[in-house]
Amino acid sequence: MYHYEYVSKKQAAPFKAELIEIIKKVQEEVRDDFTFQFTFIGSSSRNMITFDPTTNKGFDFDVNIEVNDDDENYDAGEIRTILRNAFTRVSRQYGYNKFEDSTRVITIKVVDYWRSRISHSCDFAVVYNSKKGQQYIRFNKETGKYTWEFQTQPYKDLEKRADFLKKNGHWDEVLDVYLDKKNSNDNPDKRSRSLYAETINECYSRHHK
Numbered sequence: 001m002y003h004y005e006y007v008s009k010k011q012a013a014p015f016k017a018e019l020i021e022i023i024k025k026v027q028e029e030v031r032d033d034f035t036f037q038f039t040f041i042g043s044s045s046r047n048m049i050t051f052d053p054t055t056n057k058g059f060d061f062d063v064n065i066e067v068n069d070d071d072e073n074y075d076a077g078e079i080r081t082i083l084r085n086a087f088t089r090v091s092r093q094y095g096y097n098k099f100e101d102s103t104r105v106i107t108i109k110v111v112d113y114w115r116s117r118i119s120h121s122c123d124f125a126v127v128y129n130s131k132k133g134q135q136y137i138r139f140n141k142e143t144g145k146y147t148w149e150f151q152t153q154p155y156k157d158l159e160k161r162a163d164f165l166k167k168n169g170h171w172d173e174v175l176d177v178y179l180d181k182k183n184s185n186d187n188p189d190k191r192s193r194s195l196y197a198e199t200i201n202e203c204y205s206r207h208h209k
Contacts, residue, residue: 168207
């Protein structure tokens with residue numbers, strides 16, 4: 001059982017500002033290959049960032065990177081590799097010292113090895129929005145290959161459902177359920193964006209008739 005609590009907007013602001021600076025520098029680094037837009041999503045976009053003072057885990061942020069490559073000059077592996085290398089190079093200048101390439105996201109972390117704790121981290125998903133829905137670049141660790149995959153059902157129309165809950169007075173429930181999920185989560189591979197999606201979909205199913 002964890003003891004997550006919500007971080008105030010003021011507390012999170014310096015970390016978010018630093019990440020925006022990093023992302024903008026990465027945009028410059030990769031400009032000769034492609035351009036991209038970025039969006040803070042889920043808990044990172046709705047002032048729902050959490051922190052557990054009793055653990056070695058710090059703040060975490062979630063960002064979608066939408067690459068402009070309509071002519072498909074680059075395959076999924078090339079895009080993820082170019083972005084991963086650029087984020088590694090740039091974020092090192094800001095004290096980030098651990099980098100991961102997981103199934104759904106690229107992760108950068110500031111790890112305090114002396115105190116054995118993570119100060120803060122950010123997950124970047126590379127996405128493409130089309131009329132058929134949102135796709136993301138998936139890394140298959142067993143084969144070492146990258147492919148474009150459509151988002152699974154929990155991620156479809158997520159922010160529309162969140163808006164519905166907020167407009168209809170159910171947001172306090174969302175905050176409580178999300179915190180409960182964070183504190184009871186025993187799966188280290190289940191990240192904040194997945195728990196946020198579960199929360200929104202559960203609450204929406206309960207209240208949308």
